[in-house]
Amino acid sequence: MLHIINKSPFMNSALEDCMGYLGSEDIVLLIEDGVYAAAAGTVKSGLIEKLLEQNEVYALQADIKARGLEQLIKKVKITDYEGFVDLIEQHTPQSWL
Amino acid sequence: MLHIINKSPFMNSALEDCMGYLGSEDIVLLIEDGVYAAAAGTVKSGLIEKLLEQNEVYALQADIKARGLEQLIKKVKITDYEGFVDLIEQHTPQSWL
Amino acid sequence: MKLSVVVLEGPYTHEASDSAYNLIQAALKKGHEINGVFFYHDGVYNVTKFMEPPQDDRHISRRWMELGEKGIDIVVCIAAGLRRGIVDKIQTSNVRISGLGQLAKMILESDRVIVFGD
Amino acid sequence: MKLSVVVLEGPYTHEASDSAYNLIQAALKKGHEINGVFFYHDGVYNVTKFMEPPQDDRHISRRWMELGEKGIDIVVCIAAGLRRGIVDKIQTSNVRISGLGQLAKMILESDRVIVFGD
Amino acid sequence: MNESSEVRNVMVVVRKAPHGTIYVQEALEVMLIVAAYSMNISVVFLDDGVYALKKGQDTSELGSKPFMSAFRALVDWEIEHVYVDRDALKNRGINENELTEIGEDENTGEPVHPQVLSHKEIYKLMQEQHTILSF
Amino acid sequence: MNESSEVRNVMVVVRKAPHGTIYVQEALEVMLIVAAYSMNISVVFLDDGVYALKKGQDTSELGSKPFMSAFRALVDWEIEHVYVDRDALKNRGINENELTEIGEDENTGEPVHPQVLSHKEIYKLMQEQHTILSF
Numbered sequence: 179m180l181h182i183i184n185k186s187p188f189m190n191s192a193l194e195d196c197m198g199y200l201g202s203e204d205i206v207l208l209i210e211d212g213v214y215a216a217a218a219g220t221v222k223s224g225l226i227e228k229l230l231e232q233n234e235v236y237a238l239q240a241d242i243k244a245r246g247l248e249q250l251i252k253k254v255k256i257t258d259y260e261g262f263v264d265l266i267e268q269h270t271p272q273s274w275l
Numbered sequence: 276m277l278h279i280i281n282k283s284p285f286m287n288s289a290l291e292d293c294m295g296y297l298g299s300e301d302i303v304l305l306i307e308d309g310v311y312a313a314a315a316g317t318v319k320s321g322l323i324e325k326l327l328e329q330n331e332v333y334a335l336q337a338d339i340k341a342r343g344l345e346q347l348i349k350k351v352k353i354t355d356y357e358g359f360v361d362l363i364e365q366h367t368p369q370s371w372l
Numbered sequence: 373m374k375l376s377v378v379v380l381e382g383p384y385t386h387e388a389s390d391s392a393y394n395l396i397q398a399a400l401k402k403g404h405e406i407n408g409v410f411f412y413h414d415g416v417y418n419v420t421k422f423m424e425p426p427q428d429d430r431h432i433s434r435r436w437m438e439l440g441e442k443g444i445d446i447v448v449c450i451a452a453g454l455r456r457g458i459v460d461k462i463q464t465s466n467v468r469i470s471g472l473g474q475l476a477k478m479i480l481e482s483d484r485v486i487v488f489g490d
Numbered sequence: 491m492k493l494s495v496v497v498l499e500g501p502y503t504h505e506a507s508d509s510a511y512n513l514i515q516a517a518l519k520k521g522h523e524i525n526g527v528f529f530y531h532d533g534v535y536n537v538t539k540f541m542e543p544p545q546d547d548r549h550i551s552r553r554w555m556e557l558g559e560k561g562i563d564i565v566v567c568i569a570a571g572l573r574r575g576i577v578d579k580i581q582t583s584n585v586r587i588s589g590l591g592q593l594a595k596m597i598l599e600s601d602r603v604i605v606f607g608d
Numbered sequence: 609m610n611e612s613s614e615v616r617n618v619m620v621v622v623r624k625a626p627h628g629t630i631y632v633q634e635a636l637e638v639m640l641i642v643a644a645y646s647m648n649i650s651v652v653f654l655d656d657g658v659y660a661l662k663k664g665q666d667t668s669e670l671g672s673k674p675f676m677s678a679f680r681a682l683v684d685w686e687i688e689h690v691y692v693d694r695d696a697l698k699n700r701g702i703n704e705n706e707l708t709e710i711g712e713d714e715n716t717g718e719p720v721h722p723q724v725l726s727h728k729e730i731y732k733l734m735q736e737q738h739t740i741l742s743f
Numbered sequence: 744m745n746e747s748s749e750v751r752n753v754m755v756v757v758r759k760a761p762h763g764t765i766y767v768q769e770a771l772e773v774m775l776i777v778a779a780y781s782m783n784i785s786v787v788f789l790d791d792g793v794y795a796l797k798k799g800q801d802t803s804e805l806g807s808k809p810f811m812s813a814f815r816a817l818v819d820w821e822i823e824h825v826y827v828d829r830d831a832l833k834n835r836g837i838n839e840n841e842l843t844e845i846g847e848d849e850n851t852g853e854p855v856h857p858q859v860l861s862h863k864e865i866y867k868l869m870q871e872q873h874t875i876l877s878f
Contacts, residue, residue, distance in 0.1 A: 179735060182604075184505075186760050186791050188834065189288045195623070195655050198695070199731045210505045211763030214794070219836030239804065240512065241505075244762045246799035249836070259516035266513075266602050267491045267522075272740040275498070275607045275623065275631070276870060279486075281387075283625050283656050285699065292758070292790050295830070296866045307387045308628030311659070316701030336669065337394065338387075341627045343664035346701070356398035363395075363484050364373045364404075369875040372380070372489045372758065372766070378876070380766075382500070384573050385532050385630045390670060413769050414503050417535065420575030429673035433575065451772060455502050457538030457551065462580050472776035479753055480780065485874040489766075490629075496741070498631075503765045508805060531634050547808040569637060590641035597618055598645065603739040607631075608764075 179203075180269035184210035187222040192274045194225065200233060207257075207265060208237040216242070218249040226251050238262060276300075277366035281307035284319040289371045291322060297330060302366060304359065305334040305351075313339070315346040323348050335359060375399055376407045376478040380489030382417035383432035384425070388488035389418055393435055395486070396444075407482045408445040409436070410475045413489065416453040419446070421464040433464045440466025447474045493517055494525045494596040498607030500535035501550035502543070506606035507536055511553055513604070514562075525600045526563040527554070528593045531607065534571040537564070539582040551582045558584025565592045616738040618647045622657035624743060626676055627667065632660045633675045635743035640678070642741075643686045650689035650737075651682070652730055653722070657743075658696045661707045661722060676708075683711025683720050690722040693730060751873040753782045757792035759878060761811055762802065767795045768810045770878035775813070777876075778821045785824035785872075786817070787865055788857070792878075793831045796842045796857060811843075818846025818855050825857040828865060 181204060185192040193215050196206070206229055208216050215226050216237040229235055236257045237250070250256075257265070265271075278301060282289040290312050293303070303326055305313050312323050313334040326332055333354045334347070347353075354362070362368075377396060381388035396406055411418055423433045440446045446467040453459060453469060460469050479485055495514060499506035514524055529536055541551045558564045564585040571577060571587060578587050597603055620639050626632040643649045653661055660676060667674050682690055690710050697704065709719035725733075734740065755774050761767040778784045788796060795811060802809050817825055825845050832839070844854035860868075869875065 184509075184606075184763070186763070189292070189759075189791055191286045191655070195286075198727045199734065201731060201735065209509055211760045211791075214760065214791070214835075217836060221834040223836075241762070241805070244800060244802040244805045244807070245760070245794060246797045246801065248799065259512045260520055262513055263493075263517045263520055263522065266493065266604060270737060270740065271602065271604045272621070272734065273605045273607065273742045275605070275742045281391075281488075281628070283628070286624075286656055288790070295862045296869065298866060298870065306391055308625045308656075311625065311656070311700075314701060318699040320701075338627070338670070341665060341667040341670045341672070342625070342659060343662045343666065345664065356394045357402055359395055360375075360399045360402055360404065363375065363486060367872060367875065368484065368486045369756070369869065370487045370489065370877045372487070372877045380878075382532060382535075382574070387628050387670075387672075390672060394671065412773070413765060414500060414532070417500075417574060422577045422580070423575035424572040426573070426673065429573075430671050452769065454542040455544070455547075456500070456535060457541035457580070459540045462540070462575070472773060473780070475773065476777045476780040476782070479777070479782065479874050480751060482874075485876070487875075487877050489877070498743075505763050505805075505807075508807060512806065530638070531630060544808065548806050570634065590638060591645070593638065594642045594645040594647070597642070597647065597739045598616060600739075603741070605740075605742050607742070 180265050180271045181206045182271055182273045183208050183212035186211040187215040187225055196274045197229065202232050204233055205265060205269060206233055206235045209241055213237045213241045213245060213247060216250050216254045217247050218251045223251055226254060236265065277362050277368045278303045279368055279370045280305050280309035283308040284312040284322055293371045294326065299329050301330055302362060303330055303332045304362060306338055310334045310338045310342060310344060313347050313351045314344050315348045320348055323351060333362065373404045373483045374407045374481065375404055376410065376482040376485045378410045378412060378485065378487045379415035379418060380413040380487065382414040386490050388490060389432060392488040406444050408447055408478045410447050410478060412449045412452050416448050416456055416458045419448060419463045419467045420458060421462060437464040437466050491522045491602060492525045492600045493522055494600040494603045496528045496530060496603065496605045497533035497536060498531040498605065500532040504608050506608060507550060510606040524562050526565055526596045528565050528596060530567045530570050534566050534574055534576045537566060537581045537585045538576060539580060555582040555584050616647045617736055618642055618649050618739045619734065619737045620651045621740055621742045622653050622660055623655045625656035626660045631743045636675060636678055638741060639687055640685050649687055650691065650733060651687060652691045654693045655696050658692055658700065658702060661692060662702065663706055663708050679710060680708050681711050691725045691730060692722045694724050694726050751782045752871055753777055753784050753874045754869065754872045755786045756875055756877045757788050757795055758790045760791035761795045766878045771810060771813055773876060774822055775820050784822055785826065785868060786822060787826045789828045790831050793827055793835065793837060796827065797837065798841055798843050814845060815843050816846050826860050826865060827857045829859050829861050
């Protein structure tokens with residue numbers, strides 16, 4: 179499964195909620211305000227760092243650039259919309275709205 | 276000041292964020308999905324219980340009834356829309372959207 | 373008290389519109405003056421005239437129209453409306469389109485301004 | 491891959507509409523088939539024809555209209571539209587109004603369905 | 609691209625609270641229609657979504673449509689696979705008996721209750737889906 | 744009903760992140776207009792709102808309007824009281840020097856920076872307001 183998170187981890191629980199339902203093969207994709215979770219050195223960085231112990235985490239490039247995020251957590255993979263399409267092709271998507 | 280919270284404390288940080296900016300004379304009013312914070316016996320009840328040590332907390336009756344909440348934290352005051360009007364008349368409102 | 377109300381969210385979608393309406397009714401009942409209602413952001417969707425909600429539901433644009441009929445100044449932000457395609461020909465009667473300056477005027481003329489949104 | 495896309499939020503207001511559009515463009519570029527776009531909830535606001543965004547901004551209903559022109563099936567939910575007053579006469583061309591059954595059909599016909607919302 | 613051969617598995621996930629936004633109400637409308645097509649539909653209430661099934665909701669004072677009464681008849685619409693997250697209930701101090709029934713058994717007339725499941729059980733169901741519609 | 748006699752104190756509070764929703768963009772439009780009236784306007788960035796002032800935002804790939812460039816010229820619009828919450832920055836790992844300037848001093852030509860304040864200082868300002876517009 180591809181878990182899609184589009185909310186800031188600072189103000190919304192979507193990412194934390196999703197983490198209770200993750201298989202080891204599952205992938206997490208951060209889009210829209212969800213990409214703030216990929217920023218390094220924040221009080222919420224631990225969430226993605228923990229996720230990365232078992233799962234692959236992607237973040238959408240266009241959203242990262244729009245938000246001016248430069249220091250990302252290592253091992254978070256950056257993808258563009260075409261990569262997003264590939265991820266959907268490979269996994270059933272679930273949006274954690 | 277009258278701090279108005281309209282988000283569920285389980286999924287949004289508005290109530291916790293607001294608590295960093297409270298004067299001892301200030302009042303907190305829970306409306307819309309914010310009233311879930313007034314429910315007793317939840318993992319988030321502690322927020323309002325802590326608030327009540329210093330501040331008055333109101334919750335809007337129409338929203339409580341709509342959500343079927345019965346067991347509320349003691350000392351939370353129930354008000355109707357007319358009471359809401361009185362609170363606005365007495366205090367400058369700030370909505371923590 | 374002279375009260376102005378700002379609504380940032382659309383009808384049905386978010387309770388903001390209902391909360392604003394119910395508060396205004398209570399304020400009127402208590403004899404306060406509603407200086408104006410300002411629809412901004414998705415709030416501009418509150419007054420589209422072709423709404424046909426299910427029969428057992430409230431009719432939100434009609435409610436605002438009726439408040440306008442009573443003489444309450446109901447203003448739809450032109451910038452927010454244009455962006456969203458909510459122009460005067462698809463709006464209900466008794467509301468008017470104006471700029472954000474109208475919100476500034478409401479602030480200057482009111483004792484209190486309250487914002488409802490998401 | 492046959493992909494269907496559900497959009498639950500309105501234009502400009504929420505990035506959901508942009509994310510959906512950008513994803514569809516990328517999918518088309520890679521040779522996938524877009525089985526349909528279904529606008530539900532506030533998504534129905536995406537195709538109002540009177541939108542006039544600032545000149546330096548994207549024109550969201552025009553984008554959807556152009557996708558429709560290319561033959562992509564763009565469906566606006568009738569129940570969500572009626573409630574909000576978004577009826578066919580204020581919608582852009584190359585989109586059609588239909589029921590939720592259309593969403594069910596898209597699910598039956600697609601390899602993947604993705605939801606964008608708030 | 610998925611195991612099921614003919615009948616597609618579709619899951620509607622409800623995570624938001626009712627009344628504050630229209631998400632739950634319009635999710636309900638989706639369930640009722642999708643269930644009418646030949647699909648194997650399941651509905652899962654997670655997080656604040658569990659509040660949608662709470663008994664005793666009364667929107668009369670709010671003036672909004674009492675849509676939640678339709679949850680009491682899901683079974684009549686062929687929606688029988690209705691699941692509720694156990695932790696979500698616990699975190700909100702909600703007992704199972706505070707949840708509405710979702711209809712009655714057509715043979716016995718007994719009330720049908722939503723099934724309370726663990727994260728793990730819900731996750732297993734998620735993995736079996738062709739489509740997950742989230743609200 | 745408040746201390747100020749003639750000029751009204753109006754505060755615009757920005758708490759949401761930019762780009763995900765239109766809240767920040769439309770808050771900006773409000774600031775610019777309200778400042779043109781005879782009011783004493785202040786703008787406060789709290790919580791995710793602080794991201795609105797981050798340097799290096801580039802929406803070209805997204806296709807949306809680069810509205811945030813207007814924050815670099817707030818001073819030209821007579822918006823000089825611009826405050827940022829210290830804890831919000833710290834929690835997000837943002838240094839002050841990663842924030843955009845809000846214009847330049849009309850006498851010296853020096854860049855003007857938003858002022859970083861504590862909760863307490865911001866709360867004091869809140870208490871002095873006639874109107875607080877929240878986004």
